[in-house]
Amino acid sequence: MKTIETERCILRAFLKEDAEALFAMDADPEVHKYLGNQPVKEIAEVIDDIKSVQNQYQHNGIGRWIILEKSSRNFIGWGGLKYETGLRDNFSYYDLGYRLDRNYWGKGFATETAKASLEYGFTQLGLKDIYAAAHSENKGSINVLKKSGLKFVESFPYDNFIAHWFHISSEEWEKAS
Ligand SMILES: CC(C)(COP(=O)(O)OP(=O)(O)OC[C@H]1O[C@@H](n2cnc3c(N)ncnc32)[C@H](O)[C@@H]1OP(=O)(O)O)[C@@H](O)C(=O)NCCC(=O)NCCS
Numbered sequence: 641m642k643t644i645e646t647e648r649c650i651l652r653a654f655l656k657e658d659a660e661a662l663f664a665m666d667a668d669p670e671v672h673k674y675l676g677n678q679p680v681k682e683i684a685e686v687i688d689d690i691k692s693v694q695n696q697y698q699h700n701g702i703g704r705w706i707i708l709e710k711s712s713r714n715f716i717g718w719g720g721l722k723y724e725t726g727l728r729d730n731f732s733y734y735d736l737g738y739r740l741d742r743n744y745w746g747k748g749f750a751t752e753t754a755k756a757s758l759e760y761g762f763t764q765l766g767l768k769d770i771y772a773a774a775h776s777e778n779k780g781s782i783n784v785l786k787k788s789g790l791k792f793v794e795s796f797p798y799d800n801f802i803a804h805w806f807h808i809s810s811e812e813w814e815k816a817s
Pocket of ligand 1: 670671672674675717738739740741744745746747748749750751752773774775778779780781783784787
């Protein structure tokens, strides 16, 4: 996985050294409020997540990045693209996603890194389409998607909630860039 930079962030591959910071983020119930899953309880769970993302780099040529603050090298969270095969029925796609430690919410980091992820997907990977899904009540996430140029497509039931489905094509992205 290539490392990329934005104005304030470094986006690099998941490493096993990220376990502690990932655990601190993922043990926070507020972080999981709209994710349809439970906060983690054991560090082993995030160690499995790190291995799973590293596996995706190998098999799909892409996976989420760890986001570090450039000025301090502090852990902000993760974000970027994932080749998603299990979310929508019979449909595999490149998914834009992000999850930040609560200390870094509300500072524009999700939008800044989401925009860089789209640029990477369209210019470096040559993707034609990028999609994203968010809990219909996750205002923060939906705002990030809209500010990054994705458009609402439809709602769909997922687990026990309604999710919103978003899309942007390479043509739309080029026009807006
Ligand atoms: C959702 C999340 C990624 C947003 O990250 P962030 O860095 O705070 O987002 P940004 O600062 O880029 O905000 C983008 C816009 O949304 C707004 N926003 C952010 N959080 C918001 C909230 N909870 N409610 C309403 N608006 C919100 C911001 O004000 C900003 O709009 P503005 O520029 O017009 O002020 C972050 O809250 C998070 O990690 N949540 C937990 C995990 C999660 O839900 N991931 C998404 C799963 S689909």
